[in-house]
Amino acid sequence: MTATFGARLRAAMDEHGPLCVGIDPHRALVESWGLTYDLAGVERFALTCVEAFGGQVAAVKPQSAFFEVFGSRGVALLERVCAGLREAGTLTVLDVKRGDIGSTMTAYAEAFLGSDAPEAVDAITVSPYLGYGSLRPVLDLAARTRRGVFVLALTSNPEGASVQHARTTGAGSVAGEMVAGAAADNAEARACGELGSVGLVVGATVGSAVTDLGLDLAATGGPLLAPGVGAQGGTAQSLREVFGPALGQVLPSSSREVLACGPDAGALRRTVTMTGSRMRELLSKDH
Numbered sequence: 001m002t003a004t005f006g007a008r009l010r011a012a013m014d015e016h017g018p019l020c021v022g023i024d025p026h027r028a029l030v031e032s033w034g035l036t037y038d039l040a041g042v043e044r045f046a047l048t049c050v051e052a053f054g055g056q057v058a059a060v061k062p063q064s065a066f067f068e069v070f071g072s073r074g075v076a077l078l079e080r081v082c083a084g085l086r087e088a089g090t091l092t093v094l095d096v097k098r099g100d101i102g103s104t105m106t107a108y109a110e111a112f113l114g115s116d117a118p119e120a121v122d123a124i125t126v127s128p129y130l131g132y133g134s135l136r137p138v139l140d141l142a143a144r145t146r147r148g149v150f151v152l153a154l155t156s157n158p159e160g161a162s163v164q165h166a167r168t169t170g171a172g173s174v175a176g177e178m179v180a181g182a183a184a185d186n187a188e189a190r191a192c193g194e195l196g197s198v199g200l201v202v203g204a205t206v207g208s209a210v211t212d213l214g215l216d217l218a219a220t221g222g223p224l225l226a227p228g229v230g231a232q233g234g235t236a237q238s239l240r241e242v243f244g245p246a247l248g249q250v251l252p253s254s255s256r257e258v259l260a261c262g263p264d265a266g267a268l269r270r271t272v273t274m275t276g277s278r279m280r281e282l283l284s285k286d287h
């Protein structure tokens, strides 16, 4: 039987170091590579990323929005990008932040995580602001197809705090609900000593929020995707401060800072392999 997403991610983090690289073909980045900002330029940009990152990092996180902006042809390109990464044996986390009522989530689940999904990826990001329970169809299908889910908990942007730190009727925080939900969904994996397949998104830029809200991220037993490294100011030091005892579960994510090292695929590859090794060293307990 295929290993779970959590187990596959753990193996990839051990092999390459804990680093997820984003594929975010922003207009400014595409043009800085000497390409035109159109479908052909974005295709060249994205396929260079596949060539550079495939087989080199723990995971790659394409940002769906930058492909969707080109309509159906952009989505077709995104499918090729994900297929290319899959062929290279690299885990894909599609940053697509879906969130809706349960019946609609069933369709999103089938679109990305079903066995015959047209846009099949190893994991997706989801937005839980219709309630953690509304994510159930995605969580259940991911469990059946051995794929993963990253639930937004404490996002890297400054606007997130006003919602995510808010108190719920249960007297905990909104972010706390996500921590509790992920911990419950990962209970079986934890009991087997495996990394769970239900992860959380916790930005590298959230400062003391985890401590202030009294969150036990280690207890979730799942991976902690940490965007905000680089362009948004997050560093290895801030990751240590944000995550403390949960550091071993952290998958730092960087997009713009890495992509700015293009267009040469070799230069991009050297950047990510070096950053992956440095992250492994800097996030290790005895550093």
Ligand SMILES: O=c1ccn([C@@H]2O[C@H](COP(=O)(O)O)[C@@H](O)[C@H]2O)c(=O)[nH]1
Pocket (backbone or CB within 6 Å): 022, 024, 063, 095, 154, 155, 156, 157, 201, 203, 227, 228, 229, 230, 231, 232, 253, 254, 255, 256, 257
């Ligand atoms: O809390 C979040 C969740 C996702 N993102 C995504 O990451 C990249 C930006 O990364 P940079 O390294 O800053 O370029 C983009 O796709 C966001 O949607 C995030 O920034 N924060």
